[in-house]
Amino acid sequence: MSEQEQDNGRRNLLKGGMLMGGYAMTGSVPFLSQTALGQNEEIVPFTDMPPDFTGPPKVGGGVFFQNTQNIDDFYSRNEDQFYVVQHYGQPQLNADSHRIRITGMVDNPITLSMADLRRYPKVEIAAAFECGGNNQGIYHGLVGNALWGGCRLRDVLQDAGIQAGGTEIVFYGADRGMETIRDTQVEQSFARALHFNEAMQDDVMIAYEMNGEPLPLYHGFPVRLLKPGWYGVANVKWLEQIHIQDRRFAGKYMARDYVTLSRRDIGGEMRWEERLVTRIQLKSAITRVTRSGNSHNIMGFVLNDGTPIRSVEVKIDNGPWQRAEILPGATRYSWKLFSFAWENASPGEHEIVSRVTDVNGQVQARPEDLPEKISRWENYAQFTRTLTIS
DSSP states (O other): OOHHHHHHHHHHHHHHOOEETTEEOSSOOOOOOSSSOOTTOEEOOBTTSOTTOOOOOOOTTSEEOOOGGGOOSSSOOTTTTSOEEOSSOOOOOOTTTOEEEEEESBSSOEEEEHHHHHHSOEEEEEEEEEOTTOOGGGTTOSEEEEEEEEEEHHHHHHHHOBOTTOOEEEEEEEEEEEEEETTEEEEEEEEEEEEHHHHTSTTOEEEEEETTEEOOGGGTTTOEEEOTTBOGGGSOSSEEEEEEESSOOOOIIIIISSEEEEEEEETTEEEEEEEEOOBOOOEEEEEEEEEETTEEEEEEEEEOSSOOEEEEEEEETTSOOEEOEEOTTOOSSSOEEEEEEETTOOSEEEEEEEEEEETTOOBOOOGGGSOEEOSSOOOOSOOOEEEEEO
8 A cells, every 4th residue: 555545545535544452543424524514504603602703823832722612623723723832932843853851760761753753653643732821802712632643652761760769850951031039030941841650641642643644733743642631731743752751741731830729618617728720620611503494403612630420411591401422432531522413493592501510429519609710721611602593
């Protein structure tokens, strides 16, 4: 089979792959998209959303988010759907010369080229995540779902041989910026860390492909970390160094930023607590309502940390919660797209909201149930939409 035929086959799999246990399996049945608009189907505008709402243009060093009304497939298109946040600009790296160094408390410090990474067993996993600052002000557009390809981080770390006491795995990106710390200007690389137990899990990946293509520049070309079930900030782009140490890492994006400050009951005492933005909180959001003749359909997505989902429900105005359908193709770490057939929708103004419940009985929180919070991170409350049926 030629390289072009292999590439075409991979693209076809993306349009129709059935995923088992989170990893992609070839020879699968087609994934039938139930999100694309039908021939006579039209979008009913939300009244809580400007009719001309659109995300900013995608530029190096900037932020890009999508209009979630336009989600039209299980996988977010690399170029114009999957969100982008960049903290220190967009480094231009050469895949042929790029290297990842494994340093610190290891028996065998190693340097890996892209060719070296490709010699490890390849895995593919469907994983969705959002920015830790995603919120209803942009209609939860800092989100995306993709099929990632690469090698397991665990395989690489085992070859390096982590020494006893090496408990913190730090990931440095090639993107750098100046920070002022106690009136002193210092250059810092974007970096995040995982505890040894988190890093060695089977589903953590050094990714070099996104939706069957080489990792795009905006998403960390040529290689990034992928930690499924965690907010996007943990998935370090333009990865250039992995360092093992015996103490907690406290870089800017672990200690001073992407830290949720909320007031919580801690052992019967209400205290302000600072907590790292790590695992995705249980969340659903309604993103689109469509009309075909006299029939209406409500659609949205679910995100969480990979805990199995028990149900997704929709409530219209002051009516009862009604069960929605999770569409085919969903896997442990992918988003779960859902659909609800809105029968006999009456003319006039309406409020609609969704909620998700996981197998542990945890229910997506109402806004009034969230802890008092003054940071902008982790916005996972039920999201009420408004619209008018004509």
